[in-house]
Amino acid sequence: xxxxxxxxxxxxxxxxxxxxxxxxxxxxxxLTVDLSGFAPNEKKALGKMVEAAQIMxxxxxxxxxxxxxxxxxxxxxTRSPLLRDFLLYKGPWSRLDKNAPFVPGAPPKPAQANFYxxxxxxxxxxxxxxxxxxxxxxQAAGFFTLIRRDPRGKFAIVPYSIAYQGELALAAAQLxxxxxxxxxxxxxxxxxxxxxxxxxxxxxxxxxxxxxxDGAIEPTIGPYEVYEDEWFNDKAAFxxxxxxxxxxxxxxxxxxxxxxxxxxxxxxxxPAMRNPKIGALAPIRVVNELYCAGDANHGVQTAAxxxxxxxxxEKEKGTKRVMLKNxxxxxxxxxxxxxxxxxxAPADRKHVAFDAFFTHILMHELMHGLGPHVLTVSxxxxxxxxxxxASYSAIEEAKAxxxxxxxxxxxxxxGVLPKAMEKTMYTTFLASAFRSIRFGVxxxxxxxxxxxxxxxxxxxxxxxxxxxxxxVDATKIKxxxxxxxxxxLTIEGHGDRKAAEALLSKLGVVRxxxxxxxxxxxxxxxxxxxxxxxxxxxxx
Numbered sequence: 001x002x003x004x005x006x007x008x009x010x011x012x013x014x015x016x017x018x019x020x021x022x023x024x025x026x027x028x029x030x031l032t033v034d035l036s037g038f039a040p041n042e043k044k045a046l047g048k049m050v051e052a053a054q055i056m057x058x059x060x061x062x063x064x065x066x067x068x069x070x071x072x073x074x075x076x077x078t079r080s081p082l083l084r085d086f087l088l089y090k091g092p093w094s095r096l097d098k099n100a101p102f103v104p105g106a107p108p109k110p111a112q113a114n115f116y117x118x119x120x121x122x123x124x125x126x127x128x129x130x131x132x133x134x135x136x137x138x139q140a141a142g143f144f145t146l147i148r149r150d151p152r153g154k155f156a157i158v159p160y161s162i163a164y165q166g167e168l169a170l171a172a173a174q175l176x177x178x179x180x181x182x183x184x185x186x187x188x189x190x191x192x193x194x195x196x197x198x199x200x201x202x203x204x205x206x207x208x209x210x211x212x213x214d215g216a217i218e219p220t221i222g223p224y225e226v227y228e229d230e231w232f233n234d235k236a237a238f239x240x241x242x243x244x245x246x247x248x249x250x251x252x253x254x255x256x257x258x259x260x261x262x263x264x265x266x267x268x269x270x271p272a273m274r275n276p277k278i279g280a281l282a283p284i285r286v287v288n289e290l291y292c293a294g295d296a297n298h299g300v301q302t303a304a305x306x307x308x309x310x311x312x313x314e315k316e317k318g319t320k321r322v323m324l325k326n327x328x329x330x331x332x333x334x335x336x337x338x339x340x341x342x343x344x345a346p347a348d349r350k351h352v353a354f355d356a357f358f359t360h361i362l363m364h365e366l367m368h369g370l371g372p373h374v375l376t377v378s379x380x381x382x383x384x385x386x387x388x389x390a391s392y393s394a395i396e397e398a399k400a401x402x403x404x405x406x407x408x409x410x411x412x413x414x415g416v417l418p419k420a421m422e423k424t425m426y427t428t429f430l431a432s433a434f435r436s437i438r439f440g441v442x443x444x445x446x447x448x449x450x451x452x453x454x455x456x457x458x459x460x461x462x463x464x465x466x467x468x469x470x471x472v473d474a475t476k477i478k479x480x481x482x483x484x485x486x487x488x489l490t491i492e493g494h495g496d497r498k499a500a501e502a503l504l505s506k507l508g509v510v511r512x513x514x515x516x517x518x519x520x521x522x523x524x525x526x527x528x529x530x531x532x533x534x535x536x537x538x539x540x
Contacts, residue, residue, distance in 0.1 A: 020081075063115065091298070256284060283321070
């Protein structure tokens with residue numbers, strides 16, 4: 001079954017010859033990348049990376065639900081009109097509609113995905129983990145292990161390298177071929193070490209190598225984000241971004257790296273919770289996306305990311321922020337501008353700008369690396385992620401959003417960003433709030449954004465007109481942003497799971513005025529559905 005499903009995915013992952021969308025909320029977009037300046041060997045290396053990336057689709061499907069592969073084969077064999085949407089969402093559930101199934105016969109989406117035994121409860125797994133001695137407990141809660149039942153029915157830890165041995169061996173072989181083709185020594189080192197990590201299940205060395213990449217080609221491939229694990233946010237899902245550097249834009253934004261410690265030193269939080277020495281290396285890369293797969297391509301598209309999630313590397317080296325410029329441009333023109341024309345008051349619409357949109361996404365990614373991360377709760381060392389558990393993703397995304405906005409104002413006041421951006425950034429943020437909430441409040445970004453908007457409405461920083469359009473109150477927005485930033489940073493600094501859950505329960509909802517705007521946006525695309533003609537040409 002696994003081999004047949006893998007073959008089906010490799011043929012279908014570029015979207016060639018698929019039926020038309022049933023879900024019209026995604027605007028088709030062709031993401032092309034100019035490779036005219038690349039030598040033939042580098043193009044061949046890129047092709048091998050795309051082949052490895054396609055396998056991440058197969059792995060993510062299996063991680064999301066054990067029934068995905070047989071369902072994919074059935075939809076493929078019948079050429080079902082639901083096939084394209086199944087591949088769009090990487091499963092039979094609409095992530096925009098509270099994970100409602102759209103394929104007949106599909107069960108409710110399992111919160112534990114396929115990381116834990118389907119017959120186990122969260123409480124059973126949690127109690128078993130707590131009973132384990134160290135370092136077994138750390139392995140059970142680690143990013144790169146599954147929990148399964150052994151022949152006696154007892155819980156057991158299974159490394160990804162064992163569970164996905166065949167697919168990872170194939171992906172590793174393709175990465176080694178790409179390494180042999182490239183003339184970039186740092187890229188060669190990363191590809192070889194990531195291939196080795198697929199076999200060893202130890203990703204530390206390859207993550208360090210990924211941090212050091214500094215050439216024209218920027219691949220990111222492997223298990224990273226933990227959103228799919230809705231029980232504990234422990235298990236990393238496989239994904240891939242194969243991208244090409246936009247060097248001019250990267251050089252322009254690199255200046256922000258020098259301001260990170262200063263921003264940390266002035267965060268609106270108890271000074272004792274600030275980090276006196278953030279990671280020494282905080283590279284920023286602006287890239288154009290050639291291909292993405294797996295957790296990076298299931299419904300709403302990633303506009304930027306901040307990795308790795310390994311707290312050891314974050315502490316030693318910081319994290320790398322990667323901005324997907326061509327993805328962001330497509331989202332801005334296809335989605336955000338039409339939203340602004342519906343959601344915002346007429347006077348505010350002219351202040352929606354791509355520069356503010358792009359800069360806020362950058363600051364969002366930067367702020368993931370700032371603020372509390374490692375802390376002590378009840379006398380025991382832990383991390384914010386572990387302390388907040390299932391509420392972590394929504395709180396962390398909201399923290400990155402609102403502190404990113406606060407940091408932009410701080411840099412404007414400091415003279416690093418132009419004063420003119422103050423007129424566009426809050427209005428652009430408000431329009432983008434509706435964009436994120438449309439993703440659905442079951443998704444971390446959407447729930448976190450709903451909470452932020454409701455908070456700012458309660459603070460009077462955002463107002464609703466009698467006609468139902470929204471606007472920014474320039475006299476209150478700065479205080480509202482600072483106040484929410486303080487609250488979220490404090491929750492993370494204390495590892496206060498109850499406070500996080502209470503805040504999300506109260507404010508992470510769609511209120512009637514917001515719902516009325518969302519209803520008027522039904523003809524506006526929610527996001528983009530990328531097609532990859534450049535990747536297709538490399539494989540052809």
